[in-house]
Amino acid sequence: MFVHGFTGSASNWDVMIARLIADGWSSSKLFAYTFSNPYDASDGANVRNAYEVKSWVDNILKRTGASKVNIVAHSMGGLSTRYYIKFLGGVNVVDHYIALGTPQKGTILAFYGDMQPGSPFLLTLNSGDETPGYVKYTTICSPIDELVQPLSYCQLNGADNRIVYSGHITLLTSTSAYNIVKNKLAS
Numbered sequence: 001m002f003v004h005g006f007t008g009s010a011s012n013w014d015v016m017i018a019r020l021i022a023d024g025w026s027s028s029k030l031f032a033y034t035f036s037n038p039y040d041a042s043d044g045a046n047v048r049n050a051y052e053v054k055s056w057v058d059n060i061l062k063r064t065g066a067s068k069v070n071i072v073a074h075s076m077g078g079l080s081t082r083y084y085i086k087f088l089g090g091v092n093v094v095d096h097y098i099a100l101g102t103p104q105k106g107t108i109l110a111f112y113g114d115m116q117p118g119s120p121f122l123l124t125l126n127s128g129d130e131t132p133g134y135v136k137y138t139t140i141c142s143p144i145d146e147l148v149q150p151l152s153y154c155q156l157n158g159a160d161n162r163i164v165y166s167g168h169i170t171l172l173t174s175t176s177a178y179n180i181v182k183n184k185l186a187s
Helices: 010-022 045-064 076-087 120-125 175-186
Strands: 069-074 094-100 136-141 160-163
Touching (some): 045 076, 069 175, 076 094, 076 120, 094 175
Parallel strands (some): 069 094
16 A cells, blocks of 8 residues: 655555556556545644544455555655554554654654654654564665755654665656565565
8 A cells, every 4th residue: 555645645555556567466466545635744743644544444455355554655655654554453453554754753844743853752662672573674865855854754663764865856757665565565
């Protein structure tokens, strides 16, 4: 399942999904959704979005009969997804969480409450174990990401933290990022 970031949509994943299909993945097992309010970055937006992630995952599991799901998320979508994993039961059904350019600890460039370093949302999300359960966690971060700075704010303690050289939006189409995603999904 693919989760977009702030102001994004399911179509943000078109290139990556097309590459996965070209590499042998079945389109019937690749799902991308658009949040009901993708332009909402107000305080509490990540929690509201996490409930949508939960609904999407529940739907996929019911529809496919699978017991687990992999989630690839970009930017703010990775925060909502982590909240779902940690607080809404996702820890029991997510096999792999792969985050591209997600401000796990916020960003010094944040204009929005939830993504500001030290915000109540991030303090809650990062309290205790940042990578709970048996979920495999991967972050894909870039030192030249123009929105998520510094680099360490994109990484998680306990995750496989990978570095590629790409802009924030171009992480979605980066060959280096794609190869990491593809290999992680295959493992």
